[in-house]
Ligand SMILES: NC(=O)C1=CN([C@@H]2O[C@H](COP(=O)(O)OP(=O)(O)OC[C@H]3O[C@@H](n4cnc5c(N)ncnc54)[C@H](OP(=O)(O)O)[C@@H]3O)[C@@H](O)[C@H]2O)C=CC1
């Protein structure tokens with residue numbers, strides 16, 4: 001039997017994260033799974049469903065709210081108590097708060113040459129909103145990016161070493177340098193917090209490789225494509241999506257990123273976990289594509305990221321992390 005490996009999945013209780021958890025248990029023999037979720041009862045329901053499909057599986061729950069700095073420090077301490085070494089760290093939890101759909105733009109772009117771009121990135125089709133957390137941080141930044149950065153920093157002692165650790169981020173095709181400004185990493189000014197946070201994720205992944213590859217830690221980002229999940233059901237009701245799914249399936253003739261289900265969307269995440277980490281490209285995003293007949297496959301896409309953004313973002317995240325670390329020490 002292969003030696004036991006440990007996988008931590010943030011947001012592993014639903015959507016892409018839950019399907020990923022299920023597929024990891026199937027793909028890796030003898031895997032110990034940690035569901036790092038913000039809600040105890042939703043996490044327990046996920047654990048029960050995984051135990052039904054994988055009787056005897058070793059699954060633990062750690063309560064983690066990535067938007068809350070204290071919760072991340074506490075969760076990291078709990079994870080370190082449970083495991084000496086982490087082999088896979090899936091940074092999957094994420095939010096995309098939306099206040100409305102720009103229907104006029106949806107229809108004009110579907111009927112234009114921009115159709116494929118619009119359906120694969122959602123650019124310009126949604127009105128995004130954001131709020132401020134009790135830590136005084138922008139919520140989308142805190143949830144999607146900074147909470148995960150703290151997790152990496154706090155877990156560093158359990159990563160890499162004799163065998164490699166893979167950090168795998170659920171990023172997005174929406175990530176764009178157009179909406180990311182390193183001097184405003186939280187996206188205080190601007191109306192595209194989601195795109196900014198996901199581009200920040202891609203930049204951070206490159207920075208982690210530069211700092212931690214020598215320790216055996218490898219980081220990669222993934223685009224799952226458009227997937228029906230809590231996120232998309234938060235934009236439009238489920239009956240509406242059911243109504244337009246035949247149209248989206250037809251659109252697969254020209255757009256290959258319409259994954260639709262969480263099985264397809266989790267394909268690059270599972271695929272990466274089966275690769276030799278050292279052989280992967282640290283500056284490519286591993287994207288899910290689907291054939292017209294619904295067969296998923298993974299294609300790397302080169303990311304154009306400047307060294308200046310890589311270094312500046314990492315240093316700024318580190319400064320913010322150290323500020324909070326100091327505060328938590330004082331409160332002890
Ligand atoms: N759906 C799509 O089309 C795409 C999704 N993605 C990305 O995939 C990832 C998973 O999203 P998806 O499965 O689609 O959507 P879901 O809303 O179904 O899943 C999101 C998961 O993240 C968890 N989560 C949200 N906020 C926090 C928090 N503050 N702390 C801890 N966990 C949190 C949710 O927990 P809870 O159940 O408690 O809400 C849930 O488990 C996200 O990062 C998203 O950005 C990327 C591209 C496309």
Ligand SMILES: CC(C)=CCC[C@@H](C)[C@H]1CC[C@H]2C3=C(CC[C@]12C)[C@@]1(C)CCC(=O)C[C@@H]1CC3
Nearest residue numbers: 101106118119120121122125172173174226244
């Ligand atoms: C008739 C029709 C196609 C209606 C749906 C319009 C939009 C609500 C969707 C079209 C492309 C979608 C999309 C996303 C959300 C929903 C759309 C804008 C994402 C932004 C979801 C989160 C991501 O990370 C990327 C997705 C890109 C495509």
